[in-house]
Amino acid sequence: MSDTTRDLGSIEGREVPGSGGPVGAGEHHPVEPQSFSAPAVVRAPVDAAVAEAREAARDIRDAHRRGPKPNSRPLPNWVKRLAWVLDDAFSVPGFNGRRVGVDGMLTLVPVVGDMAGLVLSFVVVLAGVGAGVSIPTTLRMLLNVGFESLAGLVPFGGALFDMVYKANDRNVRLIEADLADRKGTRRSSLMVILGVLVVLFVGALMTVVVLFLGIALLVWFIGRLFS
Numbered sequence: 001m002s003d004t005t006r007d008l009g010s011i012e013g014r015e016v017p018g019s020g021g022p023v024g025a026g027e028h029h030p031v032e033p034q035s036f037s038a039p040a041v042v043r044a045p046v047d048a049a050v051a052e053a054r055e056a057a058r059d060i061r062d063a064h065r066r067g068p069k070p071n072s073r074p075l076p077n078w079v080k081r082l083a084w085v086l087d088d089a090f091s092v093p094g095f096n097g098r099r100v101g102v103d104g105m106l107t108l109v110p111v112v113g114d115m116a117g118l119v120l121s122f123v124v125v126l127a128g129v130g131a132g133v134s135i136p137t138t139l140r141m142l143l144n145v146g147f148e149s150l151a152g153l154v155p156f157g158g159a160l161f162d163m164v165y166k167a168n169d170r171n172v173r174l175i176e177a178d179l180a181d182r183k184g185t186r187r188s189s190l191m192v193i194l195g196v197l198v199v200l201f202v203g204a205l206m207t208v209v210v211l212f213l214g215i216a217l218l219v220w221f222i223g224r225l226f227s
Helices: 040-065 076-087 102-108 112-131 133-150 157-165 167-180 181-226
Strands: none
Touching: 040 076, 076 102, 076 112, 102 112, 102 157, 102 167, 112 133, 112 167, 133 157, 133 167, 133 181, 157 167, 167 181
């Protein structure tokens, strides 16, 4: 019986790294992982936020490196945008261009909304400190924030007061005024602080007087009752 040998031709394969031999056409080939990059639509807001943060840090750093602050240095744009979002982001139809922001809306959320609005308002104040405003102007800005926060504790009425008073807008104008006319703004801020202290003193004095009058009236009434 004779042996028959059939020539099947050469078998070609592909070398797989680490396998030590060829892989046939019907076998599974491992897929190499591909690098993933975020789309441009996602990267753009992130890049803008990073640029804004760097600009803010650079403004604060330069404000303290320059020594006496020049009156011509502008307020950083991100502070103005933040105050605009908090107090003027939305137009109210039928009110002759009256605008409101998210600060008043946050007040409608008990506790959490008030705290969030207070923190964001303090960001504006700290930006003014970083820009180099005077101490009296800083205290006046804190008074604006505190006054608005106390009024915001009143249900519904506090939210309406926030939308009308707009402490963040007031503070941005104070920062710009202080950088433009430091001496005049400091003097006006001192007058406002003095006026607030006088009102608080008079209010405390009237409270004490009314309290003593009430006690005296109660003692007189008890004395008349048992006499």
